[in-house]
Amino acid sequence: MCRWIAYSGSPVRLEDLLYKPENSLIVQSKRAQLGVETTNGDGFGVGWYGDRATPGVYRDTQPAWQDDNLREVTAQVTSRRVFAHVRATTGTAVQRTNCHPFRHGRLLWMHNGAIAGFPLIKRDLVLAVDPELYPGIEGSTDSEVLFYLALTMGLEHDPPAAIAQAVGFVEQVGQRHGIAYPVQLAVATTDGDTTWAFRYSSEGRSRSLFHSADISTLRAQYPDNPELHELSDDARLVVSEPLGSLRGAWREVPESTYLTTHDDVEETHPFAPVAR
Incomplete structure (x- = not known):
């Protein structure tokens, strides 16, 4: 499978998210602790929001730990909302158009998981995509098809309902x-x-997902930890696996649940698919 992180808060340098934590995404690309695969070396991607209408995206097929340009870019870019993903393919080709995050207008999308039997049901799924949206599908992954199905069902207006x-x-x-x-x-x-x-699976045994605890509480709990003082009080992280071993810093997202983060407010809600 894959590993990913989603950050929101005051502007942060991208390399501080991707490289500096104890169990950073770059470390996870080589030695994931909670993933199905230990190595996630089938490409990577970073998406971030700046002063333009659409987010920037940088993706490549190299392993994240091997790409010198990724280090150069992330050392220069700061953003208040960042998506980053390292890929372990479930069978589709290692190519740039299959790397996450995917983008449509202002939306970014990234996924860890799989649609079982995708080659068998791909045709039925793709035919349900809005014909006006279909030309935007560039790769061959189940993740991108799921993105375009959600777009077809109203992702831009009501993400929880569309994804359900x-x-x-x-x-x-x-x-x-x-x-x-x-x-x-x-x-x-x-x-x-x-x-x-x-976080959801048909079997009820979903891939790992965590979110960060309140930064101000952690700062009071660990006053001598310098990494916490570099983060703003409104910083929020959602991750495939914790970025460090600090006790109390990470909370598991429950099964069949979705998490909403807006400004410094986080809310969790039950999630269940909706039959059409």
């Missing part, structure tokens, strides 16, 4: 083809102002 409908549709199609557990996902999407992160 998209996941429900995939489950219906999969089960029609005899697939018992079609969906496995830990997915995040953002419009640059709000981030939504979802």
Whole structure:
């Protein structure tokens, strides 16, 4: 599978997120602790919001730990909302168009998981994508198809409802083809102002997902920890696995739950697919 992080808060230098933590995303690309695969070397991507209408995206097929340009770019760029992803393919090609995050307008999307039996049901899924959106599909992954199904079902207007409908549709199609557990996902999407992160699987055994505890509380608990003093009180992180071993710093997102982060406010809600 894959590993990813989603950051929101005061502007932060991208290298501080990707390289500096004890269990940074670069470390996870080589030695993930909670993923299905230890190595996530089939490409990477970073998306960030600046002063333009659409977010910037930098993606490549090299392993993240090997790309010198990634280090150069992240040392120069700061942003208040960042998505970053390292990929372990579940069978589709190692190519740039298959690297996350995916972008549509102001939206970013990244995924850890899989649609079971994707080659068998891909045609049915793709035919349900809005014809006006279909030309935007550039790669061959189940993650991108799920993104475009969610867009078709209203992702730009109501992400939780759209993703519930998209996941429900995939489950219906999969089960029609005899697939018992079609969906496995830990997915995040953002419009640059709000981030939504979802943890769900048809089997009820989802991939790992965590969010950071309140930074001001942690700072009071660990006054001598310099990393905490570099983060603003409104900093929020959602991650595939914790970026460090600091006790109390990370909380697991429960099964069948989605997390909403807007400014410094986090809320969790139950998540369930909706049949069409």
